[in-house]
Amino acid sequence: MRRARLLLLQIAVGLAFLLIWHVLTVYPILAPTRQAQFFFSTPLDVLARVWKEFASGEIWRHLGITLLETVLAFAFGAAGGILFGFLFARRELLAAVFDPYIKAANALPRVVLAPIFALWFGLGIWSKVALGFTLVFFIVFFNVYQGVREVSPVVLSNARMLGMNERQLLRHVYWPSALTWMFSSLHTSVGFALVGAVVGEYLGSSAGLGYKIHEAESVFDVTGVFAGMVILSVFVILIDLAVTLIERRLLVWRPGPSTNGQA
Amino acid sequence: MARSAVDRRGKRRTLMPADQSAPAVLLRNVAITFGAGSEVYTAVRAIDLEARPGEFIAIVGPTGCGKSTLLNASAGLLKPSEGQVAIFGEPLPGLNKRAGYLFQQDALMPWKTALQNVAVALEPQGVSRGEAETRSRAWLRRVGLAAFVDRYPHMLSGGQRKRVALAQMLIRDPEILLMDEPFGPLDAQTRQIMGNLLLDLWAANRKAVLFVTHDLEEAIALADRVVVMSAGPAARIIGEFPVSLPRPRDIAEVRLEPAFHHIHKEIWASLRTEVQKAYAQGEFDAGEGAA
Numbered sequence: 001m002r003r004a005r006l007l008l009l010q011i012a013v014g015l016a017f018l019l020i021w022h023v024l025t026v027y028p029i030l031a032p033t034r035q036a037q038f039f040f041s042t043p044l045d046v047l048a049r050v051w052k053e054f055a056s057g058e059i060w061r062h063l064g065i066t067l068l069e070t071v072l073a074f075a076f077g078a079a080g081g082i083l084f085g086f087l088f089a090r091r092e093l094l095a096a097v098f099d100p101y102i103k104a105a106n107a108l109p110r111v112v113l114a115p116i117f118a119l120w121f122g123l124g125i126w127s128k129v130a131l132g133f134t135l136v137f138f139i140v141f142f143n144v145y146q147g148v149r150e151v152s153p154v155v156l157s158n159a160r161m162l163g164m165n166e167r168q169l170l171r172h173v174y175w176p177s178a179l180t181w182m183f184s185s186l187h188t189s190v191g192f193a194l195v196g197a198v199v200g201e202y203l204g205s206s207a208g209l210g211y212k213i214h215e216a217e218s219v220f221d222v223t224g225v226f227a228g229m230v231i232l233s234v235f236v237i238l239i240d241l242a243v244t245l246i247e248r249r250l251l252v253w254r255p256g257p258s259t260n261g262q263a
Numbered sequence: 264m265a266r267s268a269v270d271r272r273g274k275r276r277t278l279m280p281a282d283q284s285a286p287a288v289l290l291r292n293v294a295i296t297f298g299a300g301s302e303v304y305t306a307v308r309a310i311d312l313e314a315r316p317g318e319f320i321a322i323v324g325p326t327g328c329g330k331s332t333l334l335n336a337s338a339g340l341l342k343p344s345e346g347q348v349a350i351f352g353e354p355l356p357g358l359n360k361r362a363g364y365l366f367q368q369d370a371l372m373p374w375k376t377a378l379q380n381v382a383v384a385l386e387p388q389g390v391s392r393g394e395a396e397t398r399s400r401a402w403l404r405r406v407g408l409a410a411f412v413d414r415y416p417h418m419l420s421g422g423q424r425k426r427v428a429l430a431q432m433l434i435r436d437p438e439i440l441l442m443d444e445p446f447g448p449l450d451a452q453t454r455q456i457m458g459n460l461l462l463d464l465w466a467a468n469r470k471a472v473l474f475v476t477h478d479l480e481e482a483i484a485l486a487d488r489v490v491v492m493s494a495g496p497a498a499r500i501i502g503e504f505p506v507s508l509p510r511p512r513d514i515a516e517v518r519l520e521p522a523f524h525h526i527h528k529e530i531w532a533s534l535r536t537e538v539q540k541a542y543a544q545g546e547f548d549a550g551e552g553a554a
Contacts, residue, residue, distance in 0.1 A: 113534055158370035158428075162435065163360060163387035176374040206460055253374045255417040 018043045018105050018233050040105060041223040059231065061210075064197035065207045069125050070239070073132025074140025074190055078182070080133070081140025085178065088141075089148035106138045110196070114203045139189045140182055145179030148174050149201035180254070183247055209235070270299040280307040285352030287439050287471030288337050290486060291344035295332050304495040306332045310346070312388045312490065312500065316438070317469035321482035323534065324492030325541030330475040333366075334441045337473060338364050343383075350439070363437035369424055377403060377427045378412040384431045402430040406460065422453040426460070433464060440472045446481070458485060458514040466511060483526055484514045491534050494541035502533045 005152055024030055025042045037045075053059040088095040114131055159173050182189075192233040201210025211230050216224025286402055297509035298486040306338050322330050336348055339359040348355040350362070353532040372379045381399035382392070386491055390398070403412050406426040416424055425445060432440065446454040458481065465472065476482050482489045483506055491502040517523055 017484060046320060154366050154370045155372055158364065158366055159372070161338060161340075161362070161364040162384045165387065172372060172375075172386075176372070180374070239287045253415040253417070261352070261517075 031049045038220075039222065041226050045223045046230060050230055053224060053227060053231065061190070062208050062212050063231070063235065064114060065125060066194070066197050066201065066235070068208070069128040069132065069189070069200070069208065070193045072125070073196050074128045074136055074193040076129065077133045077136025077193065078140045078189065080139045082144050082178070082182065084137075084140045085144025086174070087093050089145045089178075095145075102138075102141075106142075108113040108135050111199060111203075114200055118204045119202070128197045128200030128205065128208070131200040133194040135192035135196045136189045139185050139192060143185045144178045147178035150181075151177045180251065183251055186243050186247055187240060195241065198232065273456075278410075285349060286313045286349070287316045288325050288473060289347075289349040289352075290333065290336065290343075291347045291349070293333075293336060293343045295329070295336060295341060295347065306495060308345075308494075308497045309499050314439070314471045314473055316351075316437065316471050318496070319465065319472040319474065319485060320485045320490060321474045321476060321488070322490045322492060323476055323479050323482045323530075324479060324498065325494045325538045326494045327541060328495040328498040328537075330477075330492060331443045334364070334443050334473060334475055337439070338362055338441050340364075350384075359439070360435060362439040362441050363435060363438070365425075365428055365432050365442040367444040369416065371424060371427055371431070373416050376413050376415055377408060377423075380416070380427055381430045381434055384435050388435065399430070402434045403427070405464070406430045422449050422457060422546065425449065425457055429464070431460070436468075438470055440470050440474075442472065442474045444476055445474075447476070454481070454524035455514045461485070461529060462510075462512060462514070468522050479527065479530060480518060481514075483508075483523060484512060489526075489530055489550075491530060491537070494537045494544060501537065502530070504530050514542045518551070538543035 020168070021040070021043050025036045025040050026033060026037075030036065045166065076150060088098065110131060114127070117127040117130040121130055154175055159169055164172065181254040198213075201208035202214045203210075205211045209228060213225055213228035213232070216228060218220075290310050290312040293310040293312075295306045297304045297306060310333060312320075312333070322333065324330050333340065336343050337350075337355075337359065339348075339355050339362075369409055372383070375383060378396065378399050381402055382395040385395040385398065386415055400409075400412060403409060403426075406429055408423060408426050408430075410421060411419060414423075416427070419427065428445075446457045449457060462485065472486075474482070474485060479489075486506055489504045489506060490500055490505070492498050493501045504526060506518065508522055508526075
């Protein structure tokens with residue numbers, strides 16, 4: 001009952017926003033309609049454009065490419081982050097030596113790397129994957145590092161008293177602990193993989209959602225820009241939903257936020 | 264330095280003959296210090312303790328007296344700064360592979376179900392997964408958790424988690440059981456039930472037990488011998504009291520017997536001054552910290 005009411009209110013906010021947008025752009029209230037529509041388009045035009053994109057089937061190719069870049073960026077970034085996170089957490093010296101360099105690399109705004117990656121990897125998907133990688137890698141790296149370092153000492157002692165060797169400790173204690181930390185940042189890191197892909201496309205490419213938006217912007221096609229943004233938002237929500245489902249499956253052992261889990 | 268090495272070798276030779284009558288755990292002149300330089304803190308010193316195979320020993324003492332430190336030394340989790348630890352007559356080289364340890368805190372792997380937590384204890388012994396699962400189910404039934412095998416630790420109560428930990432420790436059939444205030448966080452009724460469960464399981468398969476507790480009544484009800492420690496720092500053993508109450512015992516009923524009261528009175532007489540000392544020290548430390 002409460003959920004239904006909440007949903008109703010959420011829809012009402014969206015409709016109100018669309019209604020105000022519609023009224024202000026279709027009727028000459030704040031500015032002449034032609035001028036208002038040049039800058040802001042109208043909700044119906046945007047929806048019509050979105051419909052056209054899907055109806056013509058043209059958009060699927062772009063969506064597919066962006067999705068592929070996102071998935072690849074996440075996969076490589078997560079794999080690298082896990083590998084180095086484990087390595088650095090288990091080798092004190094390595095972590096200490098590389099600490100300032102990792103901090104410096106992570107502090108760098110990744111957007112400035114985009115042209116370099118375009119130069120190195122070309123205008124195809126790999127320059128976008130590289131950009132997403134640099135974003136995902138550090139998030140996963142720091143979380144896995146933390147996860148391995150902060151394994152509960154009691155759980156670790158207990159496992160050692162059960163006679164586990166280094167390999168078994170890795171498998172039954174360090175690895176699950178690191179995964180928990182990684183999954184706690186899954187939404188952020190998948191989001192960043194997508195940001196990497198779209199920003200990369202925006203700065204130089206011939207396909208993808210970022211490219212579509214950039215193309216529309218370059219001819220002042222505001223309707224096209226907004227249509228691209230609508231498609232992008234829906235795309236993000238769907239990916240986030242998929243992540244939530246995966247997370248729920250993999251972290252069944254974790255106490256839910258409502259059940260007061262005592263440590 | 265060189266001198267102590269010679270000492271150690273000399274002692275080791277006397278410990279070498281590993282026969283069946285050797286004590287399961289032998290601590291000889293053990294001292295354990297933490298820190299270095301001017302910050303050295305001596306937890307325990309001059310500890311001589313012997314646990315024969317099949318003997319149930321309870322160690323009591325005021326809080327912060329280093330009872331757990333002794334267990335960790337017997338488990339090989341801590342290396343004593345002085346003295347020797349011998350397990351069945353042999354010096355302990357690293358981790359004590361013949362001992363099981365029941366921790367005070369939750370030590371189960373939260374990402375494994377009760378069944379997986381118990382079954383994983385058999386993996387280091389090379390038991391196949393199928394057999395490990397069958398045996399784990401049997402053990403969980405013995406500790407009364409047949410209906411909870413697929414629950415994760417956070418879905419179990421504190422007492423149930425302790426039962427899983429108990430099964431996890433006992434399924435490996437260790438020859439020495441080290442328990443560090445295992446029932447400390449539980450409520451009074453659950454503690455009694457767990458105590459009786461422990462006694463039942465122990466009676467079926469007698470092992471040497473070192474059971475640390477701050478609860479004197481629990482110590483007497485469970486043990487064959489109660490070891491009393493002084494207040495820390497530099498705590499030592501100030502008394503050993505045999506408990507000749509007949510077995511099998513019921514934790515709740517044994518407390519009503521006159522002999523129980525007699526032993527309790529005797530031990531408490533020596534423990535009381537130490538508890539007061541520890542308490543006074545706590546006050547002093549707190550005052551110092553605030554200054």
